[in-house]
Amino acid sequence: MTHSILCVCLGNICRSPTAEAVLRARLPGMRIDSAGTGDWHIGKPPYPPAIDAAAARGYDLSTQRARQVTAADFTAFDLILAMDEQNLSDLMRMAPQGTRIDLFRAPVGGGAVPDPYYTGDFDGALDLIEAAAEGWARALST
Numbered sequence: 001m002t003h004s005i006l007c008v009c010l011g012n013i014c015r016s017p018t019a020e021a022v023l024r025a026r027l028p029g030m031r032i033d034s035a036g037t038g039d040w041h042i043g044k045p046p047y048p049p050a051i052d053a054a055a056a057r058g059y060d061l062s063t064q065r066a067r068q069v070t071a072a073d074f075t076a077f078d079l080i081l082a083m084d085e086q087n088l089s090d091l092m093r094m095a096p097q098g099t100r101i102d103l104f105r106a107p108v109g110g111g112a113v114p115d116p117y118y119t120g121d122f123d124g125a126l127d128l129i130e131a132a133a134e135g136w137a138r139a140l141s142t
Helices: 015-026 048-056 085-094 122-141
Strands: 004-009 031-036 079-082 101-103
Touching: 004 015, 004 085, 015 031, 015 048, 015 122, 048 122, 079 085, 085 101
Parallel strands: 004 031, 004 079, 079 101
Antiparallel strands: none
16 A cells, blocks of 8 residues: 655656645645755755746645655655656666656656756646646555
8 A cells, every 4th residue: 555655856846846746635645755866956945937837736836845865765655756767767776676666657658757947848747747646646546
């Protein structure tokens, strides 16, 4: 049974904090967190355009702060969700055998959530995140 989920992207300032907020809305009562595989933004708030796009749809990212994935995360979370294939590969290299790791978009056919920090498409990323979060909510409630 899944009681806790960690969402992971590269810097933990766009995709994973957004995924954290959306999953919290879809899975109330479940422990949801986010982190990045990189360390460039540790302690910083999400990227302002990500905050704005999320706020326009009713999600509050303002209190989140970036952090890097730690070894403890692999035992602290029941499910770790990577926002793209590179993050998935990085997590698989770091994780102990048997860690449950998947792509965030797995319930809707897989694939990446493109990084809006580079694409500038924060609404498009949010569309993909919301659709996948609905998929996880259905999958985890059965």
